[in-house]
Amino acid sequence: MKYDIIVSGVGGQGVLSIAAIIAASALRQGLRVKQSEEHGMAQRGGAVIAHLRLADEPVFSSLIPRGRADMVLSLEPLESLRYVPQLHPEGMLLTASEPTVNIPDYPDLGDVLNAVQSLPHSHLVDAHELARAAGSARAVNMVMVGAASTFVPVGAEAIEAHILERYASKSEKVLRSNLKAFRAGRDAIGRHATV
Amino acid sequence: MVGQLLLPARTSTDLVVLGDEAVALGAIHAGVSVAYGYPGTPATEIIEYLLRYAELVGGSHVSWSANEKTAFEQALGASMAGRRALVTMKHVGLNVAADPFMNSALVSIDGGLVLAVADDPGMHSSQNEQDSRFYADFARVVCLEPANQTEAYEMTREAFDISERFHIPVMVRLATRLAHSRSAVRTGEMRDPNQETVEPDPSKWVLLPTYARRQWRSLQQAQAAIKAYTEKSDHNTLYLSETSRELGVITTGIARNYYLDNKNDLDIEPSHLHIGAYPVPMEKIRALMGHVRSLLVLEEGYPFVERQVRGVGQTIVAVSGKETGAIRPDGELTPDVVRNALGLPSSSGMRAPALSLPMRPPRLCQGCPHADAYSAIRSVLDQYENHLVTSDIGCYTLGILPPYSVGQSCVCMGASIGMAKGAVDTGKENVIAVIGDSTFLHSGTTALMDCVNENTNMTVVILDNEVVAMTGTQPTVLPSSRLRDLVLGIGVAEEHCVVVEAHPKNLKEMASTLRQEVDHLGLSVVISVRECIEAARKRKKQ
């Protein structure tokens, strides 16, 4: 088994933390993990991606070959579209629906969302709203981890166990809002998932 | 950003770490006493890991240095005192440290001296793609090139032993995709630092011609033993295929990963030589070439191995690689580049939507102090018909993009000041050099001395954001409050060394100060100060 994920977004949104949470949870379950990330110049508000490879067999490259990714998991809709050619024909695209408009030529948002919905397997997640409802506007990435958890070969229990550990040193409130955000993301997909 | 620090136990454990962190762990377990470096992507996380380790556990001295040259020299001094020393930098940093590096090959290293250098093929965050293996070859020392995190750990450990065995510095060469990827490492047992402090033998450390000639000769004589070592090294593995004599593949470092992920799709079983230790193992290459009809060389960086295996005359074996165009000569290797070089098609993947997607280049953060400085500079430049602005390396290089469009050059650390002076010397007017505080401390001060010396008619704008921002807000070697004293100490006239606060409410004042100093016929320095907001955010979080 091999499951390849491209995580995308805009610098500062928490692309690395999404990759790190899924990776740590996968390890808990005994999977092998390879993760490639970007540091430095790329992190200054530009397009950022991380490659995350989960497997129970040896994988060598930390980069996912073109047309082989199982999932694009994005914090921003325009950024999700950039990596469609990386997906295999049956691949899944999950993206937060709220745009980050920090460029002058950002396309019409309706066109962007339509393009996402025109793909064979895609979900738009209102992650910002769900995060706010969970009690922390900053938990957008946790909502997206929850959304992805419906599809990735990592159990929700393993992810929740990791979240408990990750926020153990933080306040009860932070921990609870993150768990809530994770479950809200998971439910958002569960409601209309075709799996 | 670096993941949570996972404390290495004294006994073997599995840890998931960045390639950079694996190097740091390897050094800790090898018994390193000191570590130095200058922040630079993709090498930064080596020292960051060691700093946090030293803070939590103690034991070793770890610090950021003013630049790569001073870092290297400090490591060299520790080695002279008999202790193990690690020095880290990005590839272009080795240009700055080239002087001590080249000469450190001629002294007789006592405590193991390891240089971990991270190359950036693909230029993710760099101004060139230079291949550090040439430096190791140039200095005639050993270079180890890991393919994964476990090798990064093991090779760093081993590098200290080789350094002590051959009395030479040893290079560990990383590439971005290893430095910045995470995977599991099985660590070994930790060993203690070496306790001996030796009395250095001047005849082995003073490179006066009489001594240097002897040291150079002995380095030449050591080459046979060094080559014998890499020839036998487990890092150089040869597999001769029994089923096919058609194709041989040479991989180095992380190119092996891309090869192994694609190999099973081939119809034939190629012979394979992997090189992880240099100088290249000539006997193994000969054995491979005697076994196959064609040879493909897969290596990250320049065609370093490819050139060595290709003879001048026509050989029976057809060698292909970057020099023949089988692989593009620029950019980094990817699974697909390697796949295509092996004659396999890439998967077509999902069809991209028809919508055309605009690029989203990096930009200055919202509220960045540099933005205010650039707004002021822009408004002043608009008042002159002729002007020239040289820029430098850091977040502020992004000011070259609209809406500021400030800066016409960015070449290497500190170049802004020297280049501005050169332009003024040819008669250019209204010349401004823009340089960050850390870049100024790294290598701007010496160029400023040249300007003071001739009272060059130019204005240096030091963008003081109080940290090394681009690489993750490391502290600068000198606090912001001391910058003006330093500039005055170099000899800039007090009335033309002005400090302004970079703030949106100050734009008018900043612009009029700048205008005054640009109009001043002589050297001026304007220090524009405000803390990087990213650094301020992190500070408040702690």
Ligand code: SF4
């Ligand atoms: S990290 Fe700091 S210096 Fe760099 S762009 Fe952001 S605010 Fe400016």
